[in-house]
Amino acid sequence: GQQVMQIPQYQHVQEGEDFTTYCNSSTTLSNIQWYKQRPGGHPVFLIQLVKSGEVKKQKRLTFQFGEAKKNSSLHITATQTTDVGTYFCAGRSSNTGKLIFGQGTTLQVKP
Amino acid sequence: NAGVTQTPKFQVLKTGQSMTLQCAQDMNHEYMSWYRQDPGMGLRLIHYSVGAGITDQGEVPNGYNVSRSTTEDFPLRLLSAAPSQTSVYFCASNKQGSTEAFFGQGTRLTVV
Numbered sequence: 001g002q003q004v005m006q007i008p009q010y011q012h013v014q015e016g017e018d019f020t021t022y023c024n025s026s027t028t029l030s031n032i033q034w035y036k037q038r039p040g041g042h043p044v045f046l047i048q049l050v051k052s053g054e055v056k057k058q059k060r061l062t063f064q065f066g067e068a069k070k071n072s073s074l075h076i077t078a079t080q081t082t083d084v085g086t087y088f089c090a091g092r093s094s095n096t097g098k099l100i101f102g103q104g105t106t107l108q109v110k111p
Numbered sequence: 112n113a114g115v116t117q118t119p120k121f122q123v124l125k126t127g128q129s130m131t132l133q134c135a136q137d138m139n140h141e142y143m144s145w146y147r148q149d150p151g152m153g154l155r156l157i158h159y160s161v162g163a164g165i166t167d168q169g170e171v172p173n174g175y176n177v178s179r180s181t182t183e184d185f186p187l188r189l190l191s192a193a194p195s196q197t198s199v200y201f202c203a204s205n206k207q208g209s210t211e212a213f214f215g216q217g218t219r220l221t222v223v
Contacts, residue, residue, distance in 0.1 A: 009151060033210065042201060043154065045211035088153060090212075097142055097161055098169065099203075099212055103153035 003027075004091050006102030014110050019076040021105035023089035032065055032072045033099070035088045043088060079109045113137055117202050117215035124192040124222045132187040132218050134202030141207040143185040144169070145177065147198040148217075154201065160185055161207070192222045 003026040013019050023032065031050045035043040047056055049065035049072060056063045062075045072089055086104040093100070118133045136143065144159040146169075156169030160179040174196060176188040185204075189196060199219050203212040 006153070031210070033212075035212075042214040042217050043203075043212075044214070048210040090154075096167070097207070098156060098159055098167075099144065099205075100156060100170070101146070101154040103151065 004089060004100050004102040006089055006105055008105055009103060010106050010108070012108045012110065013079050015081060016078050019079050019083070019107055021074050021087050021089075021107075023072045023074075023102050025070045025091050027091075027093075028069050029091040029093075030069075031092055032069075033090045033092065034063060034072075034074055035090060035101075036085050037088065037104070038085045041085075076107075079107070081109050081111050083107060084109050115202055115204055115213050115215040117200075117218050119218060120216065122218060122220050124189070124220065126192060126194060126222060128192050130189050130192065132189075132200055132202075132220075134185045134187065134215060135183050136185075136202075136204040136213070137183065138204065138206070138213065139182060140204035140213075141182070142212075143179065143202065143204045144212070145175070145185070145187045146201045146203065147171065147196075148201060149198050157187065157200075189220075194222045196220065197222045 005024045033048045034046040037043045053067045054065040060077045064073045086106045088104045090101045115136045141162050145157040146154040155171045158177040160166045201217050202215040205212040
């Protein structure tokens with residue numbers, strides 16, 4: 001079945017450093033979504049990428065979708081303490097509509 | 112517009128007990144899903160539904176039942192609770208063909 005792998009599992013950075021998390025799918029995805037979960041909270045949608053090679057930016061966050069539509073990345077420039085949380089990628093199957101999540105990357109930012 | 116509402120927020124069960132986690136959405140979304148979240152495992156799909164009367168299994172369906180008699184409600188039933196079902200459970204909904212999934216606040220379940 002469809003599998004979505006995400007690395008790294010944890011990342012500790014100093015405030016102001018950059019951060020990147022990577023997502024790989026075992027199958028071609030129709031789209032990839034990214035979510036953020038604050039400690040003790042629930043996942044909140046950040047963005048969706050649909051096109052091969054697509055790049056989208058949200059302030060200091062840059063999202064990329066691979067050319068083969070099997071991988072994606074999220075890059076945060078100059079992290080802030082408000083960036084703390086777990087970032088999940090999720091791939092939706094075009095056949096079933098199932099949304100399958102990666103394991104998530106938990107980001108800690110030291111002030 | 113409350114979004115996705117889950118009840119209860121916390122629950123402690125004894126091994127072998129049964130219970131139902133409730134999930135309701137008021138956004139007229141066709142798709143609803145149940146996930147469990149365990150440390151290091153991310154969010155794993157238990158069951159999902161693409162509309163009233165239609166359900167299907169996700170990645171980890173064993174020990175759980177669902178039904179979807181209305182568009183709004185998607186309860187998750189634990190038939191005979193086991194300690195391995197200790198987890199945080201999230202319900203989510205999204206509109207068919209749409210992008211974002213909306214999550215409930217979660218239910219923290221402990222089975223002793």
